[in-house]
Amino acid sequence: MANILVVQDVEENILEMKLSLEQSGHNLFVSHSVDSAITLLNATSFDLLICAVYLKSSNVFDLLKFVKSDPERRHLTFVFFCCSPKDIAEYASRTIRNTAIILGANKYITHAEFDAIRFRTEIESLLPDAKQTISNKL
Known part of the structure; x- marks a missing residue:
């Protein structure tokens, strides 16, 4: 199973992600800020990083860079995830998504409402083992 770093400061979103991904046996490490995420990145090897599009105390693009x-x-596969975006977030979404992709994000996922099965499927398709399985089938 995968080591996944989740950078998120909304406890409800953290809980939903944990329940969704730990069901499949993945190990989740949670950080609430860019600084603590960098500390974890320096101490542990990760297969994938999921970062909130917006953090109250940090610039998420600094972490991506x-x-x-x-x-x-x-x-490292870097995924931006936005759940239940507010009106202003939806308005800015295209610009944020484009900036994320230009800076090197592998995926930008948005859910109007959190969908555990869809989330797990999207994330697991990005894990190294899933990529190998897909290419072996081709």
Whole structure:
């Protein structure tokens, strides 16, 4: 199973992600800020990073730039996740999504309401073992 770093500061979203992914046996490590995420990245090896599109105390693009500029970490799959976006977030979504992709994010996922099965399927399709399984089938 995978080691997944979740960078999120909304407890309800953290709980939903944990319930969804731990069901499949994945190990989730939770960080509430960019600084603590960097500390975890320096201490542990991860298969995937899921970051909230917005954090109250941090600039999420700083974390993306940190990961993608480091030769030892740039291979790490980086996913932005937005759940139940407010009106202003929906308005800014296209710009944020485009910026994320330009800076190196692998995926940008939005759920109007959290869907555990859809979330797990989207995340597991991005894990290294899933990519190998897909390419072996081709």
